Amino acid sequence: MNKLSNTPVYHTPIYLDYAATTPLDPRVLEAMLPLLIEDGLHANPASSHGPGFRARAAVEKARAQVAALIRAEPTEIIWTSGATESNNLAIKGALEFRGAVQAHVITSRIEHKCVLDTCRYLETRGVRVTYLKPGAQGLVAPEQVMEALTPDTALVSLMWVNNEIGTVHEIERLAPLLRERGVLLHVDAAQAAGRVNIDLSQVPVDLLSLSAHKAYGPKGIGALFVRRRPRARLAPQMHGGGHEQGMRSGTLAPHQIVGMGAAFEILAREGPTEAVRLSALRERLWSRLQSLPNLHRNGDPDHAAPHVLNVSFEGVEGESLRASLPDLAVSSGSACSSATQEPSYVLRALGRDDELANASLRFSVGRRSTEVEIDTAAERVCRQVARLREISALWD
Amino acid sequence: MDMQSTSSNDANAYGYPPRIWQLFQQAPRAGRFEPGTPGVVAGKAGTPAARSVLSLEMRFEQGRVIDARFRAYGCPSSIAVGAWIAQWSQGREPAELAALSAAHLRAELEIPEDRAHCALMGEDALRDLLANIKT
Amino acid sequence: MPIYLDNNASTHLDPRVLEAMLPYLSGPAANASSLHRYGRLARDAVEAARAQIAQLVGAQPGEVIWTSGGTESNNLAIKGVAGNLAPARLLYGASEHPAVMEAAESLVSRGWTVQAIAVDKLGHVVESALQAQLARGKLKLVSLMRANNETGVIQDVARFAPAIHAAGAWLHVDAVQAAGKLPVDMAELGADLMSLSSHKIYGPKGIGALLVRADVELRPLLHGGAQERGLRGGTENVAAIAGFGRAAELVMQELEQRSAHLLPLRERLEAGLSSIPGLLIFGAGAERLPNTCQFALAGYDGEALLMQLDRRGIAVSSGSACASGSGEPSHVLIAMGYDAVTAKGAIRVSLGKDNTADDVDRLLAVLAEIARTLIAA
Numbered sequence: 089m090n091k092l093s094n095t096p097v098y099h100t101p102i103y104l105d106y107a108a109t110t111p112l113d114p115r116v117l118e119a120m121l122p123l124l125i126e127d128g129l130h131a132n133p134a135s136s137h138g139p140g141f142r143a144r145a146a147v148e149k150a151r152a153q154v155a156a157l158i159r160a161e162p163t164e165i166i167w168t169s170g171a172t173e174s175n176n177l178a179i180k181g182a183l184e185f186r187g188a189v190q191a192h193v194i195t196s197r198i199e200h201k202c203v204l205d206t207c208r209y210l211e212t213r214g215v216r217v218t219y220l221k222p223g224a225q226g227l228v229a230p231e232q233v234m235e236a237l238t239p240d241t242a243l244v245s246l247m248w249v250n251n252e253i254g255t256v257h258e259i260e261r262l263a264p265l266l267r268e269r270g271v272l273l274h275v276d277a278a279q280a281a282g283r284v285n286i287d288l289s290q291v292p293v294d295l296l297s298l299s300a301h302k303a304y305g306p307k308g309i310g311a312l313f314v315r316r317r318p319r320a321r322l323a324p325q326m327h328g329g330g331h332e333q334g335m336r337s338g339t340l341a342p343h344q345i346v347g348m349g350a351a352f353e354i355l356a357r358e359g360p361t362e363a364v365r366l367s368a369l370r371e372r373l374w375s376r377l378q379s380l381p382n383l384h385r386n387g388d389p390d391h392a393a394p395h396v397l398n399v400s401f402e403g404v405e406g407e408s409l410r411a412s413l414p415d416l417a418v419s420s421g422s423a424c425s426s427a428t429q430e431p432s433y434v435l436r437a438l439g440r441d442d443e444l445a446n447a448s449l450r451f452s453v454g455r456r457s458t459e460v461e462i463d464t465a466a467e468r469v470c471r472q473v474a475r476l477r478e479i480s481a482l483w484d
Numbered sequence: 485m486d487m488q489s490t491s492s493n494d495a496n497a498y499g500y501p502p503r504i505w506q507l508f509q510q511a512p513r514a515g516r517f518e519p520g521t522p523g524v525v526a527g528k529a530g531t532p533a534a535r536s537v538l539s540l541e542m543r544f545e546q547g548r549v550i551d552a553r554f555r556a557y558g559c560p561s562s563i564a565v566g567a568w569i570a571q572w573s574q575g576r577e578p579a580e581l582a583a584l585s586a587a588h589l590r591a592e593l594e595i596p597e598d599r600a601h602c603a604l605m606g607e608d609a610l611r612d613l614l615a616n617i618k619t
Numbered sequence: 620m621p622i623y624l625d626n627n628a629s630t631h632l633d634p635r636v637l638e639a640m641l642p643y644l645s646g647p648a649a650n651a652s653s654l655h656r657y658g659r660l661a662r663d664a665v666e667a668a669r670a671q672i673a674q675l676v677g678a679q680p681g682e683v684i685w686t687s688g689g690t691e692s693n694n695l696a697i698k699g700v701a702g703n704l705a706p707a708r709l710l711y712g713a714s715e716h717p718a719v720m721e722a723a724e725s726l727v728s729r730g731w732t733v734q735a736i737a738v739d740k741l742g743h744v745v746e747s748a749l750q751a752q753l754a755r756g757k758l759k760l761v762s763l764m765r766a767n768n769e770t771g772v773i774q775d776v777a778r779f780a781p782a783i784h785a786a787g788a789w790l791h792v793d794a795v796q797a798a799g800k801l802p803v804d805m806a807e808l809g810a811d812l813m814s815l816s817s818h819k820i821y822g823p824k825g826i827g828a829l830l831v832r833a834d835v836e837l838r839p840l841l842h843g844g845a846q847e848r849g850l851r852g853g854t855e856n857v858a859a860i861a862g863f864g865r866a867a868e869l870v871m872q873e874l875e876q877r878s879a880h881l882l883p884l885r886e887r888l889e890a891g892l893s894s895i896p897g898l899l900i901f902g903a904g905a906e907r908l909p910n911t912c913q914f915a916l917a918g919y920d921g922e923a924l925l926m927q928l929d930r931r932g933i934a935v936s937s938g939s940a941c942a943s944g945s946g947e948p949s950h951v952l953i954a955m956g957y958d959a960v961t962a963k964g965a966i967r968v969s970l971g972k973d974n975t976a977d978d979v980d981r982l983l984a985v986l987a988e989i990a991r992t993l994i995a996a
Contacts, residue, residue: 403557404557405535405536405557405558405559406535407559407560408508408558408559408560408563410498411497411498411500411508411559411560414495414496414497414498415495415497442533442535443532443533443535446535475511478514478515479511479514479515479555479556479557479563480555480556480557481528481530481537481538481539481555481556481557482532482537482557483557
């Protein structure tokens with residue numbers, strides 16, 4: 089009867105929300121600082137004078153670092169303010185360049201909100217959009233995409249790694265099939281960069297969105313890969329000044345760009361080993377949580393990104409579950425929609441009912457996660473779920 | 485006890501009203517009576533689809549509540565409503581129970597406007613319980 | 620270290636601003652849209668900065684939308700307003716920033732009628748031209764800059780606002796160059812939308828704001844996420860936002876002091892320039908920003924002069940940084956009625972709060988030397 093020992097009490101917070109954003113790596117900050125101090129490389133990189141040239145050189149070095157991680161050419165990297173802008177530019181830019189209002193776009197129901205919102209906007213302009221439903225484990229198969237093609241399909245937009253459930257799409261298999269059919273492929277790789285291998289010298293993706301702050305770089309900076317051979321063409325979405333080969337105007341922010349370059353350089357070196365460590369932490373968390381009955385793992389364990397574990401808890405209500413875990417930084421759905429507290433559209437697309445979708449947590453591990461943290465987090469979750477189930481009118 | 489309350493305030497990260505937070509945390513009288521306990525009457529309200537279900541059990545002796553239990557599936561406010569009613573009902577007669585309104589619950593627990601339905605669910609569950617006495 | 624006299628292109632980061640940013644660069648990870656504890660700390664920082672930006676221009680915090688900078692602010696203002704309306708008419712001043720002009724012209728393909736309003740030799744919008752355009756009806760938006768980035772010429776936007784509103788249009792004011800150098804108040808100017816940039820006021824690059832009055836309906840430019848009331852998707856750039864807020868706060872504290880420092884410096888510069896034969900200052904008769912002086916040395920190409928100055932350790936600009944190196948004459952000076960040769964001779968000196976009289980004297984000495992070799996040749 090006395091539940092006091094189980095009541096939520098404030099503990100040292102544990103951060104398991106690396107898929108929402110990552111802390112800036114101290115080595116990245118160190119690379120950024122020279123551009124933030126007075127007498128540093130503070131000039132506008134578009135300026136034609138010594139300080140401007142030095143700022144531009146720093147920008148170009150970072151461009152090469154970002155290109156290297158995905159095995160692209162530096163000239164194929166366009167700086168943006170983040171993955172949201174990259175996705176907007178890729179999708180609207182490609183469609184607008186074709187001037188094709190009658191065009192058809194294929195995407196999935198589990199894309200990031202910004203891709204879906206962009207597609208919905210395009211629908212208001214007359215574009216037809218097919219939103220593919222993933223299988224129960226959260227994967228859209230390349231065959232599904234190919235079956236949905238129509239003669240006027242202009243673009244396919246499919247994420248490499250899903251941000252909520254961590255499923256990894258078979259982009260390597262899909263890209264050549266679309267290339268053969270001459271259909272442009274855009275891939276949102278915000279969660280994938282540094283976590284799964286991306287080799288654009290081998291995989292014929294046309295447009296690929298990247299984010300720095302999901303990869304231990306700063307917020308406010310991202311990039312869009314735009315293939316040069318064969319050339320993917322875009323209508324600019326931000327006008328004025330003609331920066332970035334005319335595809336994206338606006339003064340560049342060298343400190344952020346240098347930060348993204350440094351972050352991606354670290355990913356290239358450390359990503360593969362780190363992925364092995366993170367996968368082990370993810371599985372450790374899953375096995376610890378299984379001391380509770382009636383859990384559901386969302387996603388496909390055989391096609392899983394190393395950092396994400398999404399679990400639905402039967403018999404508890406989501407808001408109470410989150411309120412019970414104030415010291416655990418996890419997410420219920422993607423960060424962008426958590427304020428609205430609607431059940432995750434991704435989990436619903438997988439066929440989870442509203443109650444279960446609502447009672448789900450996304451754990452995402454990262455560079456500072458440890459086994460001790462994982463064990464502590466699992467213990468807190470198990471304790472609170474058990475407590476809420478004891479209170480619950482739906483649990484017998 | 486002081487430390488406990490300090491910690492509790494820290495833990496109330498989403499800023500629930502203090503009464504709601506305390507009752508949600510401690511959930512006094514959560515659970516139900518052993519099957520077959522004499523004098524127990526039950527009432528229920530809410531639906532899983534609305535993500536709120538409240539079930540009340542009260543044990544009557546000589547026309548008064550001598551003990552009560554609640555179970556709730558829902559947000560912290562709905563759990564707090566269940567806990568509050570279970571506690572408040574002690575020693576009361578059905579006529580007093582019938583006088584409890586959602587407005588009263590809202591005022592007592594400082595339930596915000598967007599959670600008014602939790603108070604209504606409390607009133608409904610109690611009404612259902614009272615109806616079960618008469619039959 | 621070179622002498623940096625290109626503060627209209629970008630200012631350095633004030634160390635006090637960096638200090639305000641560091642907790643969000645080295646602190647715990649924080650996505651301002653996440654609900655948990657870390658997320659709320661970030662959100663508090665974002666909202667505190669929002670209040671600071673609003674205060675700087677006499678607006679409400681709810682009227683501030685974060686953007687990636689002045690270019691995005693201008694694009695969002697123009698395309699955002701147009702995106703919600705059936706094609707109509709839009710006007711902009713002929714000396715506007717390329718971000719305004721190109722964003723406006725991009726609407727032509729969507730059926731909009733877009734017209735530039737002439738400016739006179741001083742860079743002022745020609746009032747009769749504006750009145751004539753206002754009278755033609757179906758007008759939805761007028762975009763005017765408060766101060767020009769090249770010449771520093773100040774536009775009397777407040778005087779035009781009532782007529783623009785009477786014509787049924789909203790007024791967008793590009794205040795990217797004016798903020799931090801002049802008092803800027805949305806209500807006094809009669810602005811319905813206003814663009815601001817952080818890196819022109821000693822804040823970080825990569826962040827700006829669009830101020831939007833509550834009655835103005837916008838369509839987002841960046842779709843996705845509920846950030847910024849659904850008007851601008853994307854994870855908030857918390858450190859930069861905190862820095863921008865701090866930079867705005869410093870402007871509020873130091874504006875008078877900065878102007879009092881800059882104006883005598885510019886007067887010193889222009890007094891010195893006047894002794895160089897064949898030197899022309901653009902917009903000289905107009906009220907200008909206290910830090911800006913754009914001039915041409917007769918017979919000398921601006922780009923060449925820029926490079927000579929750069930070799931001697933002085934960083935100036937030939938116009939706006941965006942157009943640098945394009946070889947095109949400044950559209951601002953062309954609009955003011957100068958011929959292409961004169962316009963291509965332009966050099967812009969834009970002083971910063973930390974420049975000194977020595978910096979100005981050094982520039983004057985080098986210019987005099989270059990002018991002498993020119994005459995000798």
